[in-house]
Amino acid sequence: MRSAEFNKEQVLRAAMTAFMEKGYAKTSMQDLKAVTGLHPGSIYCAFQNKRGLLLAALEQYNRDRGEELQGLFSQHTSARAGLAAYMTHVVDECVSCDPQKLCLTQKALNELAEQDEEAQAILSEQCAMWRNALCSVFERIAEQGELTGTRSPLDRARSLIVSIYGLRTFAHTHPEPQVMRDLGTQILKDVCQ
Amino acid sequence: MRSAEFNKEQVLRAAMTAFMEKGYAKTSMQDLKAVTGLHPGSIYCAFQNKRGLLLAALEQYNRDRGEELQGLFSQHTSARAGLAAYMTHVVDECVSCDPQKLCLTQKALNELAEQDEEAQAILSEQCAMWRNALCSVFERIAEQGELTGTRSPLDRARSLIVSIYGLRTFAHTHPEPQVMRDLGTQILKDVCQ
DNA sequence: TCATATCTTGAATAAGCATTCAAAAACTAA
DNA sequence: TTAGTTTTTGAATGCTTATTCAAGATATGA
Numbered sequence: 001m002r003s004a005e006f007n008k009e010q011v012l013r014a015a016m017t018a019f020m021e022k023g024y025a026k027t028s029m030q031d032l033k034a035v036t037g038l039h040p041g042s043i044y045c046a047f048q049n050k051r052g053l054l055l056a057a058l059e060q061y062n063r064d065r066g067e068e069l070q071g072l073f074s075q076h077t078s079a080r081a082g083l084a085a086y087m088t089h090v091v092d093e094c095v096s097c098d099p100q101k102l103c104l105t106q107k108a109l110n111e112l113a114e115q116d117e118e119a120q121a122i123l124s125e126q127c128a129m130w131r132n133a134l135c136s137v138f139e140r141i142a143e144q145g146e147l148t149g150t151r152s153p154l155d156r157a158r159s160l161i162v163s164i165y166g167l168r169t170f171a172h173t174h175p176e177p178q179v180m181r182d183l184g185t186q187i188l189k190d191v192c193q
Numbered sequence: 194m195r196s197a198e199f200n201k202e203q204v205l206r207a208a209m210t211a212f213m214e215k216g217y218a219k220t221s222m223q224d225l226k227a228v229t230g231l232h233p234g235s236i237y238c239a240f241q242n243k244r245g246l247l248l249a250a251l252e253q254y255n256r257d258r259g260e261e262l263q264g265l266f267s268q269h270t271s272a273r274a275g276l277a278a279y280m281t282h283v284v285d286e287c288v289s290c291d292p293q294k295l296c297l298t299q300k301a302l303n304e305l306a307e308q309d310e311e312a313q314a315i316l317s318e319q320c321a322m323w324r325n326a327l328c329s330v331f332e333r334i335a336e337q338g339e340l341t342g343t344r345s346p347l348d349r350a351r352s353l354i355v356s357i358y359g360l361r362t363f364a365h366t367h368p369e370p371q372v373m374r375d376l377g378t379q380i381l382k383d384v385c386q
Numbered sequence: 387t388c389a390t391a392t393c394t395t396g397a398a399t400a401a402g403c404a405t406t407c408a409a410a411a412a413c414t415a416a
Numbered sequence: 417t418t419a420g421t422t423t424t425t426g427a428a429t430g431c432t433t434a435t436t437c438a439a440g441a442t443a444t445g446a
Contacts, residue, residue: 002392002443023304025218029434039395040435050434099307106362110303111216113365114292124366151379158363158372159379166359169299170351172306173317179351186344186352190383195413195422222404232425233405243404 004046011036011046012060015053021099023111024054054108055122061104062126069133079140084188090164091184094171105130106168131157141192148193156191163187197239204229204239205253208246214292216304217247247301248315254297255319262326272333277381283357284377287364298323299361324350334385341386349384356380 014035018027029040029050036043047053072089076082093101105126112119131154138153167183207228211220222233222243229236240246265282269275286294298319305312324347331346360376 004393005442021307023216023218023308025216026308028432030432041396041437042394044435045393102307107303109362109365110300114214114295115216115219120365120367127363127366155375155379158368158376162359162363162376162380163355164359165362166355166357169302169358169362170320170355172302172313173320174313175351182348183351183355186348187355190386193383197423198412221402223402234407234426235424237405238423 004042006036006038006042006046008046009060011038012053012057013064015057016061016104017100019054019057020102020104020107023107025111051116051119055119058104058108058119058122058126062129065103065105066129066133073137078146079137079144080146080192083137083141083192087184087188090167091180094167095177095180097171097174103168106165127161131161134160146192160187160191163191197235199229199231199235199239201239202253204231205246205250206257208250209254209297210293212247212250213295213297213300216300218304244309244312248312251297251301251312251315251319255322258296258298259322259326266330271339272330272337273339273385276330276334276385280377280381283360284373287360288370288373290364290367296361299358320354324354327353339385353380353384356384 014037015032018031018035021027022031027050029043032038032043032050032053033040038046043050043053047056069086072086073079073082076085105123108119109123109127113123114120134157135153138147138156141147142153164187167180167187170183171180207230208225211224211228214220215224220243222236225231225236225243225246226233231239236243236246240249262279265279266272266275269278298316301312302316302320306316307313327350328346331340331349334340335346357380360373360380363376364373
């Protein structure tokens with residue numbers, strides 16, 4: 001007889017940034033109350049508990065990143081050019097040192113994979129979706145004849161994911177932006193070879 | 194007039210495993226008391242506080258891994274063979290799914306880099322040490338004439354670190370062991386090319 | 387306009403946390 | 417043996433935490 005006042009996506013995006021900046025364990029309900037504008041009761045009503053809010057935020061983050069990736073690639077007719085733009089985007093995020101541009105999937109994977117089976121299952125599936133998306137990209141690049149070597153698109157997708165995870169971790173030590181850009185270029189070269 | 198009863202290295206190694214399994218935030222003083230066998234007072238006397246224990250554990254971990262790496266390479270006259278053995282070792286750790294074989298440096302980097310400047314500084318320096326060690330390895334491989342291409346040893350060292358970070362993160366999604374081994378092989382190939 | 391169902395509010399709860407401290411124990415040197 | 421110093425011990429402290437819940441507010445349907 002009465003619908004909720006808050007916008008669920010908006011709340012989840014606010015929660016996402018809090019979890020990205022502080023990590024799951026260090027983000028308190030008080031923090032979440034502050035960033036979402038929701039009182040504890042409402043959070044518990046809508047998401048069960050703090051963990052439920054995290055799991056919902058993980059799903060929202062994955063949807064958002066999926067759309068972002070699709071939008072980025074739709075701007076390029078050449079799949080290879082799309083991949084280069086994607087790599088540049090990732091490197092820019094790394095170089096920005098903005099805690100809100102960390103990858104929540106990766107952050108959660110590192111914090112929770114060994115502790116929370118359900119979270120791990122969600123993250124594994126999200127990783128698989130990402131891998132499949134990149135696999136399609138490599139298939140398109142292959143069709144357009146811009147791939148050297150004999151590696152399968154799936155292998156290449158996996159290698160690219162590994163490299164992007166690594167790049168994001170490496171960025172925590174604040175290397176020079178030029179170093180990050182060079183690493184990005186090299187990754188692209190290796191993965192298309 | 195009285196020396197401490199506990200062995201500092203032993204205590205730090207116990208703390209290391211606790212931090213690796215649960216992360217810093219979720220490891221309670223009670224956990225640390227349990228794994229180290231030390232009462233709170235002793236921990237605070239020896240390491241100031243929980244954070245001090247973490248920083249000391251990080252240093253110990255770095256020393257241990259440095260020796261491990263040196264030991265591994267000293268078993269091979271060919272630097273290239275040493276590198277292959279090192280890669281196999283990392284892949285085996287990833288495949289084992291043993292939380293105690295996670296890399297504490299990487300775990301701490303992901304959890305604390307944006308939150309604790311001092312920890313970040315320590316971790317950055319450790320990363321630099323690791324980079325330098327791998328750089329020397331690539332210099333030796335180059336001297337032995339087993340390197341294709343024109344990339345500098347430093348670039349190669351950085352790429353390898355990125356790949357290993359990525360491999361460890363990727364492993365949290367439990368890919369098949371054969372996939373992990375193939376990724377390791379590909380990384381070696383790319384980095385020596 | 388009123389009844390009803392639902393959401394919002396925020397104080398209360400209880401458990402867990404890092405940290406402190408004073409008393410007890412134990413090693414060392416004389 | 418004894419005095420002196422340091423470590424060990426673990427209960428106490430005060431704070432923070434996630435979660436609950438009952439009262440109040442508000443939109444909807446009759």
